[in-house]
Amino acid sequence: MAGRSTAAIEQSAHARFMRRAIALARRGMNARAGGPFGAVVVRRGAIVGEGWNRVVATRDPTAHGEIVAIRAACRRLATFRLTGCDLYTTGEPCPMCLAAAYWARIDRIFYGFTIDDAARIGFDDRLIYRQLAKPGDRRTMPAIRLLATQARALLREYAATPRRARY
Numbered sequence: 462m463a464g465r466s467t468a469a470i471e472q473s474a475h476a477r478f479m480r481r482a483i484a485l486a487r488r489g490m491n492a493r494a495g496g497p498f499g500a501v502v503v504r505r506g507a508i509v510g511e512g513w514n515r516v517v518a519t520r521d522p523t524a525h526g527e528i529v530a531i532r533a534a535c536r537r538l539a540t541f542r543l544t545g546c547d548l549y550t551t552g553e554p555c556p557m558c559l560a561a562a563y564w565a566r567i568d569r570i571f572y573g574f575t576i577d578d579a580a581r582i583g584f585d586d587r588l589i590y591r592q593l594a595k596p597g598d599r600r601t602m603p604a605i606r607l608l609a610t611q612a613r614a615l616l617r618e619y620a621a622t623p624r625r626a627r628y
Contacts, residue, residue, distance in 0.1 A: 475571060478503050478549040481511065483573065486526060486551045489513030496584060498526035500550040502534035502543060502567070509546065510534025526550060527558035531565050542566050552579050555586040556593060 478501050486499030495514030502510035512529025516522055527550050535541055543565040548554075553572045554562060562570055576586050597604030619625060 474506060475549075478508070478547075479551075479571060479573060481508065482526075482549045482551050485511055485513040489515065489518075489526070492518070494518035495524070495526075498551055500526040500530035500548060502530050502546050502548055504534075504538070504543070504546045509537050523557065525555065525558050527554055528561055531561055531567075535565070544568065547571065552576075552584075555584075556589045 482499040482501050486497045489495055490497045495516040498514040501508045510530045510533035512526050514526045515524040546567055547569045548562055548567045549571045551573045553576045592600045
C-alpha cells in the first residue's frame, strides 16, 4: 500500500466493514428473515460480531441487526463492555439499537441510510423518538410507577452487594 495515505487506508477499511454490513442485510432480506438491516462490530480492525435483522424469522421484535451483532461480539469477547469497538450498520440505529450501543460502550457508529430514509419505506422510528422525549405518564404507552418503596429497597440491596458487577 505504498503511496496511500493513512486516511485513505482507514477509509477503505471503513468501506469494507460497511460493505459487509450491507451484504449481511441483503442475505437476511433475501431469506425473508427481516428488513434491510445488517451490522458488524469491529475491534482493532477485525470483525468480532455480525448480524442481520431476524425479527420475522425469530418472531422477536428485538432481533434487529445491531442487537444480533452486539450479542455476538459480547459472546465472542466474553464481556458486556464493547469499549474499543465500532458498530457499522446499514441504517441509522433505532432508539433500541442506539441504547444498546450506549449500554455496550461502543466507541463509534457508522451508518448508511438515515431514519428518514427508512421511514419512507415503512420503518418509522420517529414516533418512538418523539415519545421518549415526553414524560412517562404523557406517552401513548404510559409508564406508571408502582411499588416504588419496594423497588428502591431492591436498589439499596444491590448497592450493598460487595462483589456486584460494575456497569
